[in-house]
Amino acid sequence: MIDAYEDPGEPDRRGGARYLWWLVRCQPGRSVAGAVLGSVWMVLLAATPYLLSRAIDEGLQPGDYPALARWTAALFGVGVFNAWLSIMRHRTMTRVRMDANFRTVKVIVGHAVRLGSALQRRVGAGEVVTIGVGDVQTISTSLTVVGPGVGAVVAYLVVAGLLLSVSPLIAAVVLLGMPVIVVLVGPLLARLQGAETEYRERQGVLTARIADLSGGLRVLNGLGGKGLFADAFQRDSQRLRRQGYRVGAVTSWVQALGVGLPTLFLAVVTWLAARLAAQGSITIGQLVSVYGYVAVLVGPVAFWVECGYQISRGLVSARRVVRFLRLEPMPDDGTRDAPAEPSALHDPESGVLVAPGRLTALACARPTDAAAVVDRLGRYAPSAATWGGVPLGEIALRQVRERVLVADHEADLFAETLRELVAGRRERTEEDIASAVHTAVADDIVQGLPDGLDSPVDAQGRNLSGGQRQRVRLVRALLADPEVLLAIEPTSALDAHTEARVAERLRAAREGRTTLVTTTSPLVLDRADTVYFLVDGKVEAVGRHRDLLEGEPGYRALVAREEDAEEAVR
Numbered sequence: 001m002i003d004a005y006e007d008p009g010e011p012d013r014r015g016g017a018r019y020l021w022w023l024v025r026c027q028p029g030r031s032v033a034g035a036v037l038g039s040v041w042m043v044l045l046a047a048t049p050y051l052l053s054r055a056i057d058e059g060l061q062p063g064d065y066p067a068l069a070r071w072t073a074a075l076f077g078v079g080v081f082n083a084w085l086s087i088m089r090h091r092t093m094t095r096v097r098m099d100a101n102f103r104t105v106k107v108i109v110g111h112a113v114r115l116g117s118a119l120q121r122r123v124g125a126g127e128v129v130t131i132g133v134g135d136v137q138t139i140s141t142s143l144t145v146v147g148p149g150v151g152a153v154v155a156y157l158v159v160a161g162l163l164l165s166v167s168p169l170i171a172a173v174v175l176l177g178m179p180v181i182v183v184l185v186g187p188l189l190a191r192l193q194g195a196e197t198e199y200r201e202r203q204g205v206l207t208a209r210i211a212d213l214s215g216g217l218r219v220l221n222g223l224g225g226k227g228l229f230a231d232a233f234q235r236d237s238q239r240l241r242r243q244g245y246r247v248g249a250v251t252s253w254v255q256a257l258g259v260g261l262p263t264l265f266l267a268v269v270t271w272l273a274a275r276l277a278a279q280g281s282i283t284i285g286q287l288v289s290v291y292g293y294v295a296v297l298v299g300p301v302a303f304w305v306e307c308g309y310q311i312s313r314g315l316v317s318a319r320r321v322v323r324f325l326r327l328e329p330m331p332d333d334g335t336r337d338a339p340a341e342p343s344a345l346h347d348p349e350s351g352v353l354v355a356p357g358r359l360t361a362l363a364c365a366r367p368t369d370a371a372a373v374v375d376r377l378g379r380y381a382p383s384a385a386t387w388g389g390v391p392l393g394e395i396a397l398r399q400v401r402e403r404v405l406v407a408d409h410e411a412d413l414f415a416e417t418l419r420e421l422v423a424g425r426r427e428r429t430e431e432d433i434a435s436a437v438h439t440a441v442a443d444d445i446v447q448g449l450p451d452g453l454d455s456p457v458d459a460q461g462r463n464l465s466g467g468q469r470q471r472v473r474l475v476r477a478l479l480a481d482p483e484v485l486l487a488i489e490p491t492s493a494l495d496a497h498t499e500a501r502v503a504e505r506l507r508a509a510r511e512g513r514t515t516l517v518t519t520t521s522p523l524v525l526d527r528a529d530t531v532y533f534l535v536d537g538k539v540e541a542v543g544r545h546r547d548l549l550e551g552e553p554g555y556r557a558l559v560a561r562e563e564d565a566e567e568a569v570r
Contacts (some may be wrong), residue, residue: 049292143316
């Protein structure tokens with residue numbers, strides 16, 4: 001089975017079926033062993049009726065008790081050996097499924113890491129969660145066809161051969177039975193794939209809504225939007241339920257046919273064998289063996305119907321995984337060097353110019369417009385933005401990432417100690433950490449935790465309040481000490497008193513460094529060297545905060561709403 005640190009290999013991204021085949025090829029020895037063990041196990045199941053018929057014809061019917069004892073002992077030995085084979089088959093196939101599961105998880109996690117910042121812009125969180133929770137398990141289960149699936153085919157052919165020695169007519173009926181069942185079940189499996197695909201898509205959408213709800217419930221309550229969100233969630237959940245009913249309807253028919261058709265098949269062949277026995281064409285022992293053979297065949301036939309169901313679902317899940325693996329990270333076609341000296345960042349689309357060594361602020365009624373400007377200036381979105389007159393897209397991405405940091409107010413917080421969380425990969429001195437904590441006004445967070453900086457923080461900072469999480473993110477950004485810091489709403493979750501201290505200390509800490517913040521807080525805007533007022537993503541006015549208050553009515557109205565909100569908090 002794949003080791004936790006082993007390279008999972010390069011997956012086949014050409015389609016769902018090819019991805020499943022790649023998982024089989026990654027473990028050839030185990031897959032072959034599963035197929036052999038499954039085949040021998042099912043063939044020996046068919047040997048039981050043969051041995052039973054020999055015991056009747058050669059021992060019981062003529063009264064030859066030594067022969068009866070020999071065939072009975074052989075029957076017992078085969079049963080014991082087959083029980084051992086069943087254990088080994090199950091153990092081997094469990095390893096096959098686990099390898100496929102872990103290998104797929106490693107491939108998905110590795111690709112998510114390669115996508116980096118592009119992940120949340122290319123695919124929703126709900127889609128990733130659905131793949132990781134549901135699709136991975138479905139894919140691994142579908143590989144059961146490798147062992148017992150192959151064994152079912154081999155056992156079917158062996159039983160057909162044994163029946164040929166009893167009656168060519170019965171053998172012909174048995175050989176024709178499988179194609180008839182495939183013809184009857186095949187269209188249902190095709191419908192199942194379509195219904196399952198749509199169900200998975202809706203499931204991803206609903207999972208994303210749940211994630212949004214869990215992360216923003218307080219904000220929704222404050223804005224009075226909880227009812228609207230609840231209504232939208234209810235509509236989506238009802239659609240998912242209706243689609244689940246459609247999947248369940250098709251699945252119930254597939255499973256009903258999987259049980260009913262083999263049983264009907266058994267009845268037809270048994271009736272035919274009984275007529276031949278009544279006519280004297282076959283012996284009583286052969287009649288018993290035919291019944292036993294067909295009873296054994298019920299298992300492989302039903303299993304193949306089940307395999308068809310599992311493969312159908314596995315293909316749907318594999319296609320979703322392949323679609324995720326086909327996502328490409330942000331292209332790095334840049335070959336030019338970044339400016340050697342601190343230089344201006346310019347976004348022609350909005351008209352924003354971030355001067356080097358200055359504190360610049362973006363204010364607009366729609367936070368998404370300001371965030372879009374930051375994404376372009378940070379090279380997280382294709383644009384015509386320039387840095388020192390050089391197009392950002394032509395500069396090596398690594399140089400941009402080393403010198404320009406986009407600090408999102410909703411950036412992920414990983415489960416680790418507070419010290420490890422804010423320090424990142426680099427070693428930080430106690431003085432550096434203390435300075436960043438002081439600038440972000442996060443001293444109370446450190447003092448309030450039982451072990452200070454060495455206290456564990458839950459994933460996404462769930463054991464911290466919203467304002468504490470925001471200050472921890474700011475501490476992390478300040479410790480990175482980038483040449484250019486682009487901060488999105490760094491104080492939006494703070495009370496007015498704390499926000500004023502953060503704004504004052506941030507300006508002092510970043511003195512002489514290029515800093516851009518997006519905000520509508522007058523406490524922060526008042527400390528900026530330059531404020532850009534955006535309307536519909538374009539610069540409407542630019543100047544100092546107090547100048548814009550006097551000469552720009554739209555800006556004054558925007559900031560006044562923020563002041564009213566702060567007064568309400570006070």
